[in-house]
Amino acid sequence: MNAVLSASPPPCISDPSTFCFQVYSVTGNEWLAGSAGWLVTKPLRIILIVVIAFLVRYLTRRMIDRVTRLPSGNGRLPALLRPLRERAPEMLGAAVLERRRQRAKTIGSVLKSMATLIIYGTAFCLVVGELGYDLAPLIASAGIVGVALGFGAQNLVKDFLSGIFMMIEDQYGVGDVVDIGEATGTVEAVGLRITTLRDLQGTVWYVRNGEVLRVGNSSQGFAVAVVDVPLGYSADVDRASDVLAVAATKAAESEALAALVLEPPEMLGVEKVTPESIQLRLIVKVRPGKQWAVQRALRGQLLRALEDAGFEPPLGRFLSSPSVDK
Known part of the structure; x- marks a missing residue:
């Protein structure tokens, strides 16, 4: 082996710019100098x-x-x-x-x-x-x-x-009230794979993000509080509308609701006629997520205003909007 190495020394030992030359100058061993790169x-x-x-x-x-x-x-x-x-x-x-x-x-x-x-x-x-x-x-x-x-x-x-x-688009986050199809509730945690939310009954839902095809977020931008008020067939609709509009405006300007209401209430008029009653609809633009609290407050104020104005309750009962109360 030594004879072979001596017969064909590595060419790098003659180049002073290489590490091979430095090793050979110190050790005098051609094999070690030639293997310096690997070793x-x-x-x-x-x-x-x-x-x-x-x-x-x-x-x-x-x-x-x-x-x-x-x-x-x-x-x-x-x-x-x-x-x-x-x-x-x-x-x-x-x-x-x-x-x-x-x-x-x-x-x-x-x-x-x-x-x-x-x-x-x-x-x-x-x-x-x-x-x-x-x-x-x-x-x-x-x-x-x-x-x-x-x-x-x-x-x-x-x-x-x-x-x-x-996450990047910020479609929803902690504290939002969302409807993701199979479950509706308040978001408690958001992860890369799982979104956790709690519904009205207190049940915690774990929803895979890949299974969410559409999201209804009730906590972005603004919300609308919708209240349907039933009247008997013998009631004066125009007078009842005026009474409800005044009562809703006063309630919206009260200390309890002023911070939640964004725009004055709007009386839309007759929304539906059922065998039991005539329904009048009133809407209010409110802060996101506060529509249910405003609806509950307005129901009490509007019912009291109708009673004070002498309107008799219909066969039906005081109705809320079609949405689910929170």
């Missing part, structure tokens, strides 16, 4: 790649934590959410903060996972390249495995993708 250079490069990957991942996660952290004390949006549209209703401060915290935390976790996958994936490819392996068959095999896993876990992937877009 020293490549391990050092691999270690350097791994260290840089860990460092870049650590700095990236720290940066994501910084832009997703809620500023303390002022209730401002995290830096990550400022470019995104927010549809949070005007609720209690704690609910808004919890909504923002969950949204920022979930989006941040997605960014961390993507960053980890990209950084470690790149480092793995560089390490395999340093070892001298061809990456093409490995990438092809990884693609086949990825397709197989995608088919096997397509429902899980669907849930996660739906959760990501739902």
